[in-house]
Amino acid sequence: MSKQGSFNSKVGVVLAAAGSAVGLGNIWKFPYMVGENGGSAFLLVYMLCCLLIGLPIMVAEFSIGKRAGVGIYNAYHTLTGNKRWQWMGAMGFVVSLLLLSFYSVVTGWCLEYLFDSVTGHINNSNPEELSQFFGSFVGSVRPIIWGLISLWLTAAISWFGVKSGIERMSKLLMPLLLVLLFLLIVRALMMPGSDIGMRFLFMPDFSKINPTVVLNAMGQAFFSLSVGMGVILTYGSYMPKSQDIMATSLQVTVLDTLVAILAGLAIFPAVFAMGVSPTEGPQLVYVILPTVFDQMSGGMFWASLFFLLLALAAVTSLLSMLELPVSYLMDWLHLTRRKAIALLLILLSISMAACAYSMTGKAPWLCPMGYSLFDCFDTLTSKIFMPLGGLAMTIFVGWVCPRHDTEDELNRHSRVHAKWAYDLFFFLIRFVIPVAILIIFADGLDIF
Ligand code: PHE
Numbered sequence: 001m002s003k004q005g006s007f008n009s010k011v012g013v014v015l016a017a018a019g020s021a022v023g024l025g026n027i028w029k030f031p032y033m034v035g036e037n038g039g040s041a042f043l044l045v046y047m048l049c050c051l052l053i054g055l056p057i058m059v060a061e062f063s064i065g066k067r068a069g070v071g072i073y074n075a076y077h078t079l080t081g082n083k084r085w086q087w088m089g090a091m092g093f094v095v096s097l098l099l100l101s102f103y104s105v106v107t108g109w110c111l112e113y114l115f116d117s118v119t120g121h122i123n124n125s126n127p128e129e130l131s132q133f134f135g136s137f138v139g140s141v142r143p144i145i146w147g148l149i150s151l152w153l154t155a156a157i158s159w160f161g162v163k164s165g166i167e168r169m170s171k172l173l174m175p176l177l178l179v180l181l182f183l184l185i186v187r188a189l190m191m192p193g194s195d196i197g198m199r200f201l202f203m204p205d206f207s208k209i210n211p212t213v214v215l216n217a218m219g220q221a222f223f224s225l226s227v228g229m230g231v232i233l234t235y236g237s238y239m240p241k242s243q244d245i246m247a248t249s250l251q252v253t254v255l256d257t258l259v260a261i262l263a264g265l266a267i268f269p270a271v272f273a274m275g276v277s278p279t280e281g282p283q284l285v286y287v288i289l290p291t292v293f294d295q296m297s298g299g300m301f302w303a304s305l306f307f308l309l310l311a312l313a314a315v316t317s318l319l320s321m322l323e324l325p326v327s328y329l330m331d332w333l334h335l336t337r338r339k340a341i342a343l344l345l346i347l348l349s350i351s352m353a354a355c356a357y358s359m360t361g362k363a364p365w366l367c368p369m370g371y372s373l374f375d376c377f378d379t380l381t382s383k384i385f386m387p388l389g390g391l392a393m394t395i396f397v398g399w400v401c402p403r404h405d406t407e408d409e410l411n412r413h414s415r416v417h418a419k420w421a422y423d424l425f426f427f428l429i430r431f432v433i434p435v436a437i438l439i440i441f442a443d444g445l446d447i448f
Helices: 010-021 024-036 040-068 072-080 083-118 127-138 142-159 162-189 194-202 211-225 231-237 245-273 281-294 299-332 337-358 373-400 403-412 419-444
Strands: none
Touching: 010 162, 010 231, 010 245, 010 299, 024 040, 024 083, 024 211, 024 245, 024 281, 024 299, 040 072, 040 194, 040 211, 040 231, 040 245, 040 373, 040 403, 040 419, 072 083, 072 231, 072 299, 083 127, 083 142, 083 231, 083 281, 083 299, 083 337, 083 373, 127 142, 127 281, 142 299, 142 337, 162 194, 162 245, 162 281, 162 299, 194 245, 211 245, 211 373, 211 419, 231 299, 245 281, 245 403, 281 299, 299 337, 337 373, 373 419, 403 419
16 A cells, blocks of 8 residues: 655645646636536526535545545545445546546646746737737647646656645745736726627626536536545545644635636736737637736746746645545555656657647547547546446445544544534535436436
8 A cells, every 4th residue: 555645734724725726727627617518607607616516525524534544545444344336436537548648738838838938029019910920839849848747746746645746835835826816807907998898797697507517517626626536535634633624624624725716817907908809719818818928017927937937836736636646656656756756747748749739739539520539538537427426436435434423533633513514515515516416417417
């Protein structure tokens, strides 16, 4: 069994989990999902999904890891005494590899934009020029090089282990990123016409809610909160015994949602002020933000700082994703931490390169059914496997583990002692969430 690392402090756990949750999902993906799914209506459904589905699953996932005290390969076995649930660990392992492959590509995009901001390459460009720039960049092999740099950087930090690597990075970055987002919001709100963006984001138009929007919002909630795969479980196994799971989960969920909304506030006023379509898709922030920075004095400096912080926020998420397969391989194949990292690095370098290359349009064989591998991995992870994993975890904690064991673990170190809070948690975990996930799935994938 792997020698478990552990975090130094309770604050360290909150920050590391927040470092996992806050990343490209909030600042790159959330805005374009809002844009493509009808604005405020999506935001509303998304927040409900975070609160009623994502948060309880995070509590459940932390509780599995913390109670078991071992990584995902052995956790289910340790808690039940039989191997029937081990497939959940294996599924998390595979999904984490898919996620790492495409996430490191997008982290590489940040590094390219960091480089271009520092060298002044994208200064004084309008959204149209930036859109062309993005297209030609993604169509080249440069994303592969930057993707490799992202992966190797992550592996290098992980090489030094849980405490010194992950915890220290997370403590530093989060507050800085928030400050920069505030600056961006102030500048974006000063643009004429920005009020349309505010309305787009905050005036709910219920007619825009349909099954696809709900499925997308649920997928985004899983992705953004890092739940349903086993990453939170792995971090749960590193928690100090006296950690309050309920409070930690609430803090992480609130912070993550806050950062997403701040990113929306920084981007949509500018989108509408500049007459750009909110349905631009994955390139949205890369087209909008450089233009907003251009309008600030010292824009080049701020843009560079922003892309640096975004890349680092992405790296803290990558670190958490990598921790899952590392711990899995250590327990499964009895490898040392460093051997596991080296093996994964080889594998991931190949799958990341395939992902990035599938977007160039030069490799139709990397595009099953006309969708690039990048899109396939993205859709498979957030819209299918993470909700499925979440569903399995709710069934595991709600129906397989005895309630008093979980409740005891949650209650013992918690400031929350009200009985109704636990009743509500188990009601959500046992009935509401499994049914909701199944209905959203069936409806969104048009199974009926
Ligand atoms: N939550 C991260 C983000 O928003 C992505 C992530 C997903 C990280 C799953 C770990 C596990 O960017």
